[in-house]
Amino acid sequence: MCFVRKYRPILLAAALLSAVVFAANPAAGADSGKNPWKIGGIFSVTGPASFLGDPEKKSMELAIEEINAAGGVDGRMLEAIIYDTEGDPSKAVMAAGKLINKDRVTAIAGPSRTPTTLAVVPMVERANLPFVSCAAGNKIVEPIKPWVFKTAQSDIQAVASIYAHLEKQGIDRIGTLTVANSFGESGREQLIEQAGDFGITVVRSESFGAGDTDMTSQLTKIRQEKPGAVICWGTNPGPAVVAKNVEQLGLDIPLYQSHGVASPKFIELAGDSAEGILLPTGKILVADLLPDNDPQKQVLTDYIDAYETRYDETVSGFGGYAYDAVYLLARAMEGTGGDKEKIRENLENIKGHVGISGVFSFSQTDHNGLDPSAFVMVRITDGKWQLVK
């Protein structure tokens, strides 16, 4: 572990180089006599969002290997051509340009982040290329763009899951505490927008800076309004500080967190204060806890086993976005002979595709294809996740 951490940049560079070498070799994977179909991948493999891009790149390669091992699509192999954006929108635009003009790919999976995705969208629309993003931002598919799809769950479903749970508990007054960046802002918008649908009133809406060390003032202010629950929306480490502050102030109302902290890291950071916190998460985090009749259980356990055997590291919650994107594209490519308009139409007509992030059913008005069942609510009990009914 220490070795990996110490030499991570070198290892990453080596991995990247080998990916490029592999991509540059047109013979690779083409053993059926016909040329393989090329699928482009654009991920932030290095840089600040590498926690997204690195597992996504690996998952894309895994999915392609699996599909090829099973005979490819209509007897033709798939080939992945993956470029690294380093999380930078301008590099994403360059990568998309290369994929469209030089590599002449049939479809693109990725990018990993919302800003990089939005930078690429105009290009794929001009090029009329089927495009499945792995980023969470709702702006990607709202308004609907014919060629643009996405696999990651968004705030909409996460907020709906939390509100459905609150409704069941009979809680109708809440305070929100959101981080002052695009993740928190988008969460806040959804929390306020959907509140009415569930008969919930947001009595106080506060924010905190991503690097703040103490949120007791905000919580004190929320406490004055006597809400029935507090919802915190952010990514580590802020929400862990909020959890500690809630315990410090002795607030005895439920604390809900967002899916942004759905990782073991949050439990580690918040320690004992994590006890009893409720949050929505994609099912991959709790795959082993799911009941056997859950439609995703089999797909999830297969993916986790395959990933952990292939890469010898713990599966992350994010690689599934790319895995789903490749499988959706492969399914849409069947019987099209590579005709892009047909692939696009097929994508739009996919119904009930069981993936890692949920069960996808696309339509002309829904290019994310997920409903709130993509999330499950979990409670942290004794430092472990526990499914909540």
Place this chain on the structure above:
Amino acid sequence: MQELLQYLFSGMTNGAVYAVIALGFSMLYSSTDLINFAHGEFVMLGALCMVSLTAGAGLALVPAFFVTVAAVAAAGMLFERLAIRPVRHPQPIVLIIITVGASIFLRGTGMLIWGKDAHSMPPFLDIAPIDIAGARLLAQSVWILVIVTALAAGLHLFYKKTLTGKAMTACAVNKKGAWIVGIPFKWMVLLAFGLSTGLGAVAGASIAPITMSSYDMGTILGLKGFCGAMLGGLGSLWGAILGGFLLGILEAMGVGFVSSGFKDATAFLLLLLVLYIRPQGILGTAEVKRF
């Protein structure tokens, strides 16, 4: 009333941290005329060293604390020796840009050593928050307050009562004059760097239990500390303490009575106002230098 007290406690906790950081800025400035913009990064080093030594290496709290402070102070002295002293024409602007560069370098190094994730550690003493009239104060906050007071008193005595402290002040007042009367100028600068970055480490190590430590925590803490130092009057020890606390408490009150969206704005607006009316800061001396 209960709310007001809670805002005050929250402000004091943050304020005490800003005060220790401001103290580091101020004491380096008062001895070398230099503003070290990498100071926040030394706070980060302090916090992460502390986490590694206690949670990682399993060292007891007290030795871990002193090892952390000593190690970071040594890193600060190394920084002075390797990056500041060799500069041929040490104009303030050149040196300040060097410190900005050093902050980027240290952040990168921190990321390589500790990774991009945040780290946490248990509090110094595991006791329940103290309840005063319905408002809760963490025991760790009391620790931080005690440490700030002790540091301020110690530094005050160092400057007023010891020969080294006086020599250090002399170097700041007149470099050439100090050299003529036989004060080893270079050693004084080195010592000032060691002390100042050591103070940064103290700040980092004491906040590690109440917040999360990560490689990029230093930037904003450094900025807040710098504001505290400016507010109180750069170069004045008690000014740094006052400025740090004032900034922390104003931030908390800003959240409580204005809006959390304007938390930073409330504090910085006041800073602008103070600097407009009293450019030298609240407790600063009248002479103001411009870079």
